[in-house]
Amino acid sequence: MAKSTNIKSSLFLKYHLGQDDKGKEVFKTQTFNNVRTMAADEDIYSVGMALGSLLPDPVVEIFRKNTHLITES
Structure with a gap:
């Protein structure tokens, strides 16, 4: 049986910058x-x-992005 351990977490913020010259929505992620x-x-x-x-x-x-290490238990 395999076991999963959360080893890393990251937070991502996606925000709206507006529109480009062609009217397409522009977003950025931090x-x-x-x-x-x-x-x-x-x-x-x-x-x-x-x-x-x-x-x-x-x-x-x-x-929220979690990275898991999967090992054999």
């Missing part, structure tokens, strides 16, 4: 590494919203 792997999703979301409030552009999505 990454914050070294997020505690045991942090609750609600806490990650709260931090993302707080960081987003410091940006001049509106945050449209908050992502």
Whole structure:
């Protein structure tokens, strides 16, 4: 049987920059590494919203990416 261990978490903020010359929506993503792997999703979301409030552009999505190590138990 295999066992999964969360070894890394990152926070991603996707925000809206506006439109380009052709009217296409432009987005940018900012990454914050070294997020505690045991942090609750609600806490990650709260931090993302707080960081987003410091940006001049509106945050449209908050992502959390976890990297897991899978080993044989």
